[in-house]
Amino acid sequence: MARVDVRPGRRARDRRAVPLLVIGLAVGLTVTATPGWATAAPAVARVASPTTEPAEEPGGDPPTADPTEPGPVPTEAPSTTAPPPESPSPPATTEPAPTTAAPEPPLPTTAAPTTTGAPPPAPSVPPVRPSAPAPTQPAPAAAAGVSVTTDDITLTAGYWNAPSTVTTLRVTITNTGATPARIRLAYTLPAGLTDAGTGGCAPVGGGEHRCGEWASAPGARFSTLLRVRVDGDAWQRMPLSGSVRVTATAPGVPGTVGDDEGFAVLFPPGPPVPGIRLDAEAVSFDISGGSSGLDVRLGNTGRVDAEGRVEVVLPAGVTVPTPPAGCTPVDPTRTRCELGTLAAGRTAQLRLPVSATPEAQRQAPLAGAVLGQLDPRSGRAKKVQMSFRITAAAALATPVASPPAPTGSQGVLAADVPAVGDGGDGSVRRTAILLIVISTLLVVFALALATTSLRRRMAAPAAGPSTAPTE
Incomplete structure (x- = not known):
């Protein structure tokens, strides 16, 4: 009688290949389409990790005095x-002045200060990738x-x-x-x-x-x-x-x-002494550190001629780098200038270049002093002195908004919020790349398996009845 070749092994392999193909395609397409899932969980863990470290109690009252400070x-x-x-025209690097229309x-x-409510939350940190769901991060x-x-x-x-x-x-x-x-x-x-x-x-x-x-x-x-x-x-x-x-x-x-x-x-100028007059202009440093110089005027308002002398005393960090003719440095902060004979009623004018270190400019306004002296041929010497102001644009340009680390900027402290792109993102990116590679390999494997299965089915001879030899 005739028998049919059913080939049970091949049919079993075909039945197993179809579910594997469907599962591989589903997993690969899901992971490939949503790589943000690989980065969302690590990002939340990174943001939340600082809360486990010891820190100052939020909202706690600050100490009224440093324990090491003497006196109450x-x-x-x-x-x-x-x-x-x-x-009306503040420097561009400082905070803009409020308009006059705004309420004071x-x-x-x-x-004693009263406890205030929590400050308004700032916008949340954007997600790592545009296609990924936004990770939950504290404001x-x-x-x-x-x-x-x-x-x-x-x-x-x-x-x-x-x-x-x-x-x-x-x-x-x-x-x-x-x-x-x-x-x-x-x-x-x-x-x-x-x-x-x-x-x-x-x-x-x-x-x-x-x-x-x-x-x-x-x-x-x-x-x-x-x-x-x-x-x-x-x-x-x-x-x-x-x-x-x-x-x-x-x-x-x-x-x-x-x-x-x-x-x-x-x-x-003083102490007041008749017969002598002294005047000194303020010194200002621009944003580049250049100085306008110091202008000093010593006048002989008496009735006899006298020898004139001027001494300029500057604060620490401020010097006269190149004294003009007739001037010699006495020490790093003092310069003496001999003006020669001043006739009665005449005024001598002197201009000295002035330089300052960046630290001295940041400490401005400062004060300098000028000492004037007239020595007549007969009679007592006449002395008078005065102080002058030293300003610097660098002091005004110091930013008042700055992070907790020293800058210079002076004046602002923000909460520590992990930013996207810091050192902790390396492991997150590596994990995401690894998952994408694995999903791609799964897709390739599923496609190869499906192709092989189809080729075998197409190459197999058609199953039909066979005639067995009769005895």
């Missing part, structure tokens, strides 16, 4: 006053920032008639951050100057003074007046300069930000 720090801040009008931000109070906290500017202590001619003079130093503070902040003030007075009873401030030694804390709203700008006493003999120590520093902390933002600026103590 007042708990109340100095009184505030309206700030001076802002410059509220002045901070001297009361960075609002940045904290602060800046300070100072006036100078400028004394009038009445200083020469008093044993001491009490004056004020205006300090203007701006909250440049995007969150409420707690701001502290500290200042250093040079020798010959003491605090005259500024409320909310106390000396801590070495001319250093610390003040209480303000609660400041974002964008708030206010001034405070420091009462300073200038001794009657402080002029003998000129040039004199001091400095002011502010620090700020914000709820939920770890660390402290700060800014500082110097101020000059400017004495009028």
Whole structure:
């Protein structure tokens, strides 16, 4: 009788090849079409990992004083006053001044700061790839920032008639951050100057003074007046300069930000002596570090001729690099110039080039001093001296917005949020590439398997009835 060749082994292989082909194609196409799945999970783990490290408690109250600082720090801040009008044309590197149409931000109070709500969240970090679903990342906290500017202590001619003079130093503070902040003030007075009873401030030694804390709203700008006493003999120590520093902390933002600026103590020409006149112009450094030079004028207003002499005393870091004819350096900060004979009623004018180190320019405003002397042929020598101001564009160009690491910029601290493209992305990319390669190999293997199976089926002879030999 006839038998049919059913070939069970081949049919079993064909039945197994179809499911394998379908599964391989599905896995390969799914992984290839959605490679962002390979990067989403590692990215979340990287962002969340910093929370396991010890850090300052968010929203915690900052310490009222450094434990190593000598002396108590007042708990109340100095009184505030309206700030001076802002410059109509601030430098391009500083924060733009608000328009006059904008409402004036509220002045901070001297009361204890109140706890504020959480700052508004910033936009989330974009996904690693456009085709991948956006990974869940915490929004960075609002940045904290602060800046300070100072006036100078400028004394009038009445200083020469008093044993001491009490004056004020205006300090203007701006909250440049995007969150409420707690701001502290500290200042250093040079020798010959003491605090005259500024409320909310106390000396801590070495001319250093610390003040209480303000609660400041974002964008708030206010001034405070420091009462300073200038001794009657402080002029003998000129040039004199001091400095002011502010620090700020914000709820939920770890660390402290700060800014500082110097101020000059400017004495009028004196002590008054008849027959001599002295005048000196301010020195300014542009953004490139070049100086306008120092112009000094010594006048003989007496009735007899006299030999004229001028000495220029500069602060540390400021020098006369190439003294003009008739001038010789006495030491790195002092230059002496012989002017020759000045006839009665005549004035000699002198111009000296001045240079300064970058550090000295950042500490500006500073003060220098000029000493003038006339020696007549008969009679006592006439001496008078005065101070002049030194400014630098580099001090104004120092940015008040900066990351926690030192820059220079002074004045802003942002929360630490991992950025896309840092060193941790290397392993993520390697994992994604590995998965894509594996999925591609699976697709190739599935296609090869399907092709082989089809070729075998096409090459096999058609199954039909066969006639078995009869016995």
